[in-house]
Amino acid sequence: MATSSTVLERRVAKPKQSAGLWSDAWGRLRKNRLAILGLVLVILLLTAGLLGPIIAPWNYQVQDLQAVFANGNRPVPPFSPGHLLGTDSLGRDLLSRLLDGARISVTVAFVVQIVILTIGVPIGALAGWFGGNLDNALMRFTDVIYAFPDLLFIILLSVAFRETAFGQALDGLFLVFVAIGLTSWVTVARLVRGQLLALKETEFVEAARAIGVSDRRIVTRHLLPNGLSPIIVAITLGIPSAILAESTLAFIGVGVQPPRASWGSLIADGEKYVRGDPHLVLFPAVAIALALIGFTFLGDGLRDALDPKLKGKQ
Amino acid sequence: MISYLVRRILWIIPVLFTVSIITFILMHSVPGGPWDRDKRLPEGVQARLNAQYGLDQPIYVQYVNWAGQFVQGNLGPSYRYQDRTVNTIVADGIGTTVQLGVMAFILAVLVGIPLGIIAALGHNRSPDYLSTSVSIVGIATPSFVLAILLIVFFGVELRWFPTSGWKGPQYWVLPTIALAGFPIAQIARYTRASMLEVTRKDYIRTAQSKGLRDRAVVVRHMVRNALIPVVTILGPIFAFLVTGSFIIETIFAIPGVGRYYITAIGTRDYSLLMAMTMLYAFAVAFMNVVVDVLYAYIDPRIRYS
């Protein structure tokens, strides 16, 4: 028998232990500068959204008409006393309204994903698990949804139910969630279906069984972590389009109802003043940009970090 | 291949059918009717108008009537613009809308793909950073924001381009850029990712081992293979252009067919609304088929299998 000398072992580098899917992924994510930037932006947005009403200097509806009169009946510019980012034409503090917009964006982003998961996961799972005719029927159904020009449908839905109790709930937010969610679940459903189809047959399920791993363990330790990753990525990358859709709806006046201050409606309001008071458009535009950039980079980073087939990247 | 093509095209029909039913139902779920204007019409007049347009019939009857007319090419009368039929309204504007969409598409492809290729070839050096920055701006700026910024900067401040109307080539510039901004960014990002992936493939090493010139390796081996997956996002890109165009048309006051959409919802102009939705749905479905077929064609592994 060969005996290893301890002297030699110390001098020979040990292979890196793999500490599990999540910690490996986190390690990779940490090294990705763009992803960290995205994460920071997302955390910023979440904080603004959650703490908005507490940290806002004004209530988003309050009209400081005095300041407007004092400024010659025009919106107050940024860096004025009491209004860090200025006000709109009605004297409503822009910073506070931006924070309300953040709240709306955060709510939309996450609730829409919940709607997507609620619809998409069961449908995808049913299709993937049972296969056959059910799979075919469901996939044809998703083809129809996919062919819908989604924005048009969302607008139609929003306008159709705007006057109803359902549409009035949460200042119209509820309707927006549902409308956006109803058109966006197809990707997740297809993903879930694909995962199930693939994993059902994999060799590593067979291999795990061959070694004697219990079924439950197979699902929790092997199937779920690997199957979850693409879904997490899809969810994160789907948030920008939800935010975009909501802003667009608000811009054309179809989404969240005033006086709630979705960033899109802030831009719509500010459009006519853009020459003299560009801050009314610029600040909400920057807010939207940061939110979109944040989630996109984070989503990209997650995708790179969770993909175990990373070749050539150390 | 041919059977695939035929199957995909035939599939559009049931899809459009379903779209029409859903839209019809939704449309009629909106409370109110086409006669709700600023001034209220007396009840009797409303009832007579409803009867005249068949709006007093049960909904399925109305649908069948509409469908019957639709497949014959008769899009119906416009409820709002009572002196015109939907056919004429659409005919007037469709050319402009299509032109805008096509121009934006071409711009997106002509700018996006080279941007992505350059970024990949100059990976982690300045071409990459430059191209990625452009992409970031593209994905971070919704089209309506880009439109406003372009109008303010190039239209009002610099006065280089007009900002409303469609009376000549100089009117085309700003709207096309505004519409193409996001697609450019998406295509550039996707192309870059695809190129980077192709760079790691074994057949690139084989090409180099043959002693081919760099340009030959890049163009014949890298770009060729990298562009194939990019085709798959052209479908969603096109859908984006279709749905985004009416916002751009509204902002730039372009006499296309899109600006009627929102107003049609507001005024409950049923036949106009149906026609517009069907039009857009058809465009999206058709382009998806075209993209799928194109993809199957340009990948020899699928074409000859």
Next chain:
Amino acid sequence: MERSEGDVSAADLPSIIDLAPDEARRAQTESVTASGTKRNADKLLEVRGLKTQFFTADGVIQAVDDVSFDVGYGETLGLVGESGCGKSVTALSIARLVPDPPGRIVAGQIMFDGIDVLKLSNEAMRKLRGKEIGFIFQDPLTSLNPTLTIGYQITEGIREHMRLSTRAARDRVVELLAKVGIPRPADRLKDYPHQFSGGMRQRVMIAIALSCDPKLILADEPTTALDVTIQAQILELIQKLSDEFGTAVLMITHDLGIAAGMCDRVNVMYAGRIVETGTVDTMFESPQMPYAWGLLDSLPRIDDIRGAKLRTIEGLPPLLIAPPDACRFGPRCRYARDICREDEPELTARAGEGHLARCWATEPGGWIS
């Protein structure tokens, strides 16, 4: 062996490239002919002290650590070793195909046909590749471009290096395909790689490697990805063609049987170094290194007792980051003694001609005879 007038350096390169028109003209009139009519040095390939390293986030991996060997004109040399020993990187280094980053050739000299390869410009090296040095890669499925016809992929190299008309190039390709054993070659020119079976694809790779009549072929495990039955055919093909055209072959493999069957001489590599070298006969009759013994021993034999355990070499090869100054095989060697852990042995001569081994134990005066 003839020598040309004076040594050939990079400045003389045009005279070598000018071989191309001569060969091209001959190729048009005769069938594919033997290469190596003009020999510019004693040996075709002389590798001295080659060091290739990979600079990674985890450290510097010394994949090829001071490797030296020769390949004569028309000779078939085997480079044998387990996965990760550096044999593939050696071949890539010779062709300067090491991906940079993260890899780099940091030291050494490679003389190919009298030319100092490492001093060539990128452009000059490019002209050598494909023309004088052909490469056969391991996996023909991923090594061929799926979106180009195989006819095109073979023609590419020919159009680049040899001034042939389209017609002549096409004829040459058809001939090459016939030579590598592809039936109805003219019809298959416009087929794509996925329309061929694995063995056929590898034949196409061989055709590509031979297309410009190179002096040296680097074959990196050409049969590993193929069925066993096909393996024999491909190896036979390589041997036949290299004999016919006088092409030298560097055969990289982990399979001793392949080395025994095809090669004139064999180098055994371990952990980035050559640990034994010699002719096939001496290597297999009296190997002088415990690693080689382990390799030979681990081959199942027809007279083994059924149900007995397979014999393996215990342990794993060391990581190539910061290798110690000791025999690298030491931790796995049953004959190791103190000196093996303190000092790395050199390649020293053994009994047979040209037989060198890197082992304290088998040196004259060592504890194994």
